[in-house]
Amino acid sequence: MIRLAFVVVVGVLLGCVVHLVSVLALPRIATQDAYSRLTPMTELNAVTQLPLADPGNTLMPFMDPAFATAICRYDLSDGPLKLKVPVSQAYTSVSFYTRNELAYYAINDRSAGKKVIELDLMTEAQHNELPEDEEVTSADRLIIDSPTATGLIVLKALAPEPGLMPQAQASLKAASCGVQSEPPAKAEKPRGKR
Amino acid sequence: MRLLFITLMTLLIATGVGVGATWITTTRGTEFGTLTIGAWTARPKTGTSDVDPYSRATITRNGELPIGTGDGVAFSATSDDKKKPLDGRCDVVVSGVTPPARFWTLTLYDKKGHLVPNTLQRYGFTSQEIVRGADGSFEIHIASRSRSGNWLPTGGIERYALMLRLYDTPVGVATRTQRDAPMPAIATVGCP
Numbered sequence: 001m002i003r004l005a006f007v008v009v010v011g012v013l014l015g016c017v018v019h020l021v022s023v024l025a026l027p028r029i030a031t032q033d034a035y036s037r038l039t040p041m042t043e044l045n046a047v048t049q050l051p052l053a054d055p056g057n058t059l060m061p062f063m064d065p066a067f068a069t070a071i072c073r074y075d076l077s078d079g080p081l082k083l084k085v086p087v088s089q090a091y092t093s094v095s096f097y098t099r100n101e102l103a104y105y106a107i108n109d110r111s112a113g114k115k116v117i118e119l120d121l122m123t124e125a126q127h128n129e130l131p132e133d134e135e136v137t138s139a140d141r142l143i144i145d146s147p148t149a150t151g152l153i154v155l156k157a158l159a160p161e162p163g164l165m166p167q168a169q170a171s172l173k174a175a176s177c178g179v180q181s182e183p184p185a186k187a188e189k190p191r192g193k194r
Numbered sequence: 195m196r197l198l199f200i201t202l203m204t205l206l207i208a209t210g211v212g213v214g215a216t217w218i219t220t221t222r223g224t225e226f227g228t229l230t231i232g233a234w235t236a237r238p239k240t241g242t243s244d245v246d247p248y249s250r251a252t253i254t255r256n257g258e259l260p261i262g263t264g265d266g267v268a269f270s271a272t273s274d275d276k277k278k279p280l281d282g283r284c285d286v287v288v289s290g291v292t293p294p295a296r297f298w299t300l301t302l303y304d305k306k307g308h309l310v311p312n313t314l315q316r317y318g319f320t321s322q323e324i325v326r327g328a329d330g331s332f333e334i335h336i337a338s339r340s341r342s343g344n345w346l347p348t349g350g351i352e353r354y355a356l357m358l359r360l361y362d363t364p365v366g367v368a369t370r371t372q373r374d375a376p377m378p379a380i381a382t383v384g385c386p
Binding site: 101 | 242262308357
């Protein structure tokens, strides 16, 4: 009897360990996460329009049908990424996710404060390599540090009424994301920013 | 022989308990970092870098992309104010006001997070297309058969979830109570 109780207690304790390990490991081992689902249908370092949310579209759960959505799946190993999103009439937002769907940054048209949301996305190492004077001359440039080299940028434009959906989609079609064509000129003495 | 049996037994229990607990917590969700107002629940931290491990596991398992904090916040409800599960065969009224936000959308999903087919192709409302009363409040009638005013069809499915998303809103990680975020009431008014 005591032996049976021992088996149960040790089993439950080990079970707690299994539970904690599996919860922490899930983001890394999940094969049906959003990034994996989007990989076959999106181009790397380019904007891909997603089909509208409707009952037949089971790409991702809980998509907002009032929004036109586009994805830029990125890989920063070839250099920083430049993103340009013209804002639509109603509401436009840009959200950044790591490879494991951690939402590390999001901005909307009003907080961007311009007609075009313009951002530079780079890894922390690439940010540190930026020549200092360049950062001064382009003070209005918004630089985002990505915690991982790969990830997702989600561009969304709201259609406040169903009839305005073509307009929302058109504004996302004008969006662009891509590796910067000319790498930023290296300073003569490359040095860390900090 | 007995040692082998005991070891096997222990490992079996460990696997059952561990995997079972993970399955339950990622399916039903946990209380970590939840903001509950009336029948509505939000997890504002899922849109930030300090999301809790359980929400992260749920998000990757279900293949969702959580709404980022700089974008907005999502509230979901699976029952009415009296804790009765939302039933697509009943008449449900969502009424009142919403927290301050530039836009909001209300969407109806099935249990898996997919939209429910209907002939009207209406899956939700946005704050702009809703018909309001003189005082700015609104009433949305959720039912399987056509209703006057703001009618959201359920397709007659047994269980559904409502999601109210606020875009460009002060509601977020710091929000605690109904006073900061007055959420609309959900009431089941009749069942066939």
